[in-house]
Amino acid sequence: MNTPEQSQLGKTSAYVDQYDASLLFPIPRQTKRDEIGVPAQPPFFGADFWTGYELSWLNPKGKPQVALARFMVPAESTHIIESKSFKLYLNSFNNTRIADVAELQQRLRDDLSAAIWHGQVVKAPVSVQLVLPENFDREPVHELDGQNLDRLDLDCDEYQPNPALLIANFNEAPVTETLTSNLLKSNCLVTGQPDWGSVRISYTGPQIDQAGLLRYIVSFRNHNEFHEQCVERIFMDITRQCKPLRLEVYARYTRRGGLDINPWRTSHPQAMPANVRTARQ
Missing domain, CATH: 3.30.1130.10 (GTP cyclohydrolase I, C-terminal domain/NADPH-dependent 7-cyano-7-deazaguanine reductase, N-terminal domain)
Structure with missing residues (x-):
């Protein structure tokens, strides 16, 4: 079983700039949930919303592309993804040629979904949305209401x-x-x-x-x-x-x-x- 101490957190990590899904490091949710008294069937629903601000890849001609990425990880998944491993994984696209945005989105969805269920059947996939540069100025900023x-x-x-x-x-x-x-x-x-x-x-x-x-x-x-x-x-x-x-x-x-x-x-x-x-x- 993966534990946080086994991850790349706090350790020197090689910069991998070619696509490598194995960089993702899943950590079981239930270990910590046991500690705080969350039963196997949690009394809550929800999700973890991630935003990736440093996503880049190469198009088929080798020209760099950039985007913002939004990820929705369902709370019912068996694992979370350790954040440094997530960053290393996203960096692995930096010098990887991708046919188009649709292919990139599918790879992200497939890899992340497999990681959060860690070898089990994917019951709820990770949602992936890419925001391209032409839409950057539409990104709002708003404080929490209340x-x-x-x-x-x-x-x-x-x-x-x-x-x-x-x-x-x-x-x-x-x-x-x-x-x-x-x-x-x-x-x-x-x-x-x-x-x-x-x-x-x-x-x-x-x-x-x-x-x-x-x-x-x-x-x-x-x-x-x-x-x-x-x-x-x-x-x-x-x-x-x-x-x-x-x-x-x-x-x-x-x-x-x-x-x-x-x-x-x-x-x-x-x-x-x-x-x-x-x-x-």
Whole structure:
């Protein structure tokens, strides 16, 4: 079984500029899910939205081409893809001649889908969308919608996740709220390098104390975990502590190595959120 420590994270890596799908390094989701109490049948749906800003290849004449790439990885997949291996894989197209955009898109879809199911039947493929240069100026920038918790003036002194900070009012009627914060920060599970993000929490249920929720978000500041795992931890902690009737957690992390990762988890099937980058991304 692949573990994060076996990946190329924190290690010197050769630059491969010819197509090589074997560079992708899948890591099982369930190992970390077991740690945070996610059952084999998770209590959420969702996806991980990736954006690749450094995608390039050669056309049949050898002329370089560039594009932005959007990837949607279904949360029900058995594996995630370690982000450095994803970058190395995308770099392997740099000096590879590809017939056309359709061929590139198909290769990306096939390779990534095979990786996230890691030898099993592909039950839900990776979605791949390429944005070509003529459409770059149509790319929007928008902050997460909702009431911003960062307006609160409060003391913070805990920097490891503490679910006890989450308090809900079970004595009053349920509310529906959407709350956001730009103060989410965690660290890479292997290298300890900082990961910066914004988070949106939408719920219906007992009203969550906003000061406690912001302190809880801040408490991830020195925590080492991958983006996808942090969002699932937030989802599970709020579920257990606050018992919402409905819950949605969506985080957008700033890019590292030309990639950003934006996990989304929801308790009920619904339309996916708009995959639109924030100003910091």
